[in-house]
Amino acid sequence: MGFSSLARRRAVAATAVTAAAALAAAGCGSSGSSGSSGSSSGQKHLTIALVPGLTTDPFYITMHAGAAAEAKKLGVTLTWQGGTTFSPNTQIPVVNSLLAKHPDALLIAPTDVKALQAPIQKFVNAGIPVIAVDTTINDTSLLTSRITSNNAQGGAAAADTIAKLAHDKGDVAVDNVTPGISTTDARQAGFLAEMKKYPNMKVVATEYNNDSPTTAESQVRNLILSHPGLVGVFGTNLYGAQGAGTAVKAVGKKGKVFVAGYDAEPAEVNLLKKGVVNILVVQQPAVEGADAVRYAYDKLTGKASQIPKSVLVKNVVATTQNASDPSVSKYFYLSSFSG
């Protein structure tokens, strides 16, 4: 028959290696657990699940770091699971699966105001308190608390700074993510409202880049080409700002078109320091994460009355001028966190 036994063994090896890899990863223990295993007061050991918008974004990674630190202090276990894209399609399966593990509390950054309601409802029905961080859902009555940065104020700050740099004159545009995300919509609304205060400035376009920096870049490029009077672009999240900054640099308009961005992950901070992006509205995800853990802990230990229903964390404004100042740079986001 002359069949190649080598090929046969290779195929078996391929399957075996895959299975082994998956199991080894599992055997390495939980990937995102932190916190000490014992607690001094002898109460039940608590597990809190943190589900970010997506797991690879420095904003959420920084949030994880802040949450993990607080969890360690309080002696609870924090688990970290999420999708790799900012979409209910990848987040909902994770959330639904976590329900089977029955964590004591759920901290989540919902990727859609409507789609995540049903899954969150299931957690509430099962008696698991839910706290929304960063983004939120339509029916906030389901939530024990919601924590976010003051997006409206952030959008307004961006508007004011662009206006100042452009001497209150010229066209501006917004490069947003996707409609339906509470945070970025609020930033856009804050920006548009503040812009009305400048009679010689006009908002000529609001685009949506679906959280893709390449889409943002081509959109801003086209905006610059089709609106010669453009003096400012507001990218409502890190990919929007990143794309806008890259586009401005690519067409040589650095210093002529001012870019305001949101968030401070490493690539953006780089652009900020180089002056390609002129202002960054920096959130405090570590604070949001820590607060969320603490409120969940309070709820689970019977101190529910102390929990505020809605928390707006203030933003830090970073500019090209103050970017190297340690009191500002400590707020910049982490690109990785383990533990």
Place this chain on the structure above:
Amino acid sequence: MKLNAGEIVGLVGDNGAGKSTLVNLISGALQPTAGQILVDGQPVSFRSPSDARRAGIETVYQDLSLAPDLSIWANMFLGREKLASGPLGWLGWLDRRAMMKQTAEDLDRTRIRIASVGSRVGRLSGGQRQAVAVGRAVAWGSRVVLMDEPTAALGVEQQARVGQLIQTVASNGLPVLLISHNLQQVHAICHRIVVLLHGTTVADLRPKDTEIDDIVGWITGSALAAQRRAG
């Protein structure tokens, strides 16, 4: 060129002589620009291979046209599937049992021994596949079976088996037109041998009166040239 009942006629010729074209004309894949095809004395015109098949002409192509992933019975009934009776049948439900039974009978008639008609055709040997392709043509063909280079890819023993198969088919009364380069076999089993050269028949030979070398002469054209010189 004529074909009579129960005859095995060999069609030989060099590459480019026109054998494939002739096969395509008879099987309905091509339309003739001149000349006629008569079936039982009546002129016919085939606008597609389906027309030819409807007239009872079946062709076994060189590549066998079998689907290797399908079973023997599915191949036998390809394009002519038997449907179940009743409303299921209107929806296209297959009558597998009937097709399997009929396939076993058809293969039996041509004395092909294959243990299970449910085997995938791709698992059969070359000779067995040839047998299935011929069996299919014979089962459906009522007038003529054309075979295009049936032994081209086979070993010696399998070639002999195919030869026996062809003889069985002819002995059942069905004429077979055998296109082949295998002059030994053609000489051995055909009743007549027609030689094509540059698109025309140049000879209609009887094997018992002709040597293989003579056939070669006709194929290459040297015999024709000699004939012209003589006459």
Place this chain on the structure above:
Amino acid sequence: MTQVTDLAPAEQPAPDAVPTFQRIMERIGPLWTLGVLVILIVIFGILSPDLFTKAAWLSTSGYAVEYLILAVGQTFVIITAGIDLSDGAILGFSAMAGAVLMNNLLIHHTSNALTSLAGIALMVGCGTAIGLLNGLIITRVKLPPFIVTLGTLTAVTGATDLLNNGGEVTNLPPFIANLGSDSLLSGWLPIPVLVALVIALVFGLILARTRFGVRTYAIGSNETGTRRSGIRVDRHLVIVYAISGFLAGVAGLMVTANFSSASSLAGANDELYAIAAVVIGGASIFGGRGTIFGTVIGTAILAVLTTGLVLANIAPFWQQVAIGGVVIGAVAVDRVRTRAGTD
């Protein structure tokens, strides 16, 4: 579809000439994927017994619905040796088109029943129409399915954004929302899961037991030969791609019902998982082989992997690696198995 059985006695090779492993693989046949699924469930069940809860079942089965429906259509396409890269995009477009229509009808005070009917009809109609378009371009213009469906994927994705300026539609009739949340058997069988299973059953029977099914295999196995047998191959292929589009429309309906909204992100990249499910289930990219049963198992394997990895608290990065690894492993083992079978 057919079982491999004995050859004619004269042709069968001597028993010890066939290596044992190969003989085992032949006997196992396409059931080996079922074995893999069972092993996966056992492994993940050991790593996290939470796998055997109702919540885990609902999460896994709910996740699988849209991929299974797409994969059923993709099975037909792949068996003909074709491929449909556009069915995720068709899902998104159909869902958005139907949602936009329903939104508009509701604004004009149309009844719940009529709105839902119109929306469903449009979703399914759009899907079928785009599928038909795929089939017609492939067969008339005679371009490879990979290229054509890649083009459709791009065009349709853009068209979806045009429908609602990239926004979401959440104003939908209650029937649609109930479709996504209602269930039978005291919560164990959500309607979308039921729909997906029924689709798999119906189309599985079509593929295995009807003339249409056997001809689908024939085209994938030997297209020229099938043409020669008088079968109208082009017409058949158009229908196959239309089926894929139709099912993408149905999947779009299920996704919209599940999320109670239609977004421009729906369906994005789904075709990759659908194709993976079909291939893991034992179909050959070269056509001629595959079953709906295999596809169901393939989808189940992907769904169990996704849920199991989350429950076992494995880092999200590893989840993608594991899924990719399973696809490669499945194809490799299947090549071994089929090479054992054909000559």
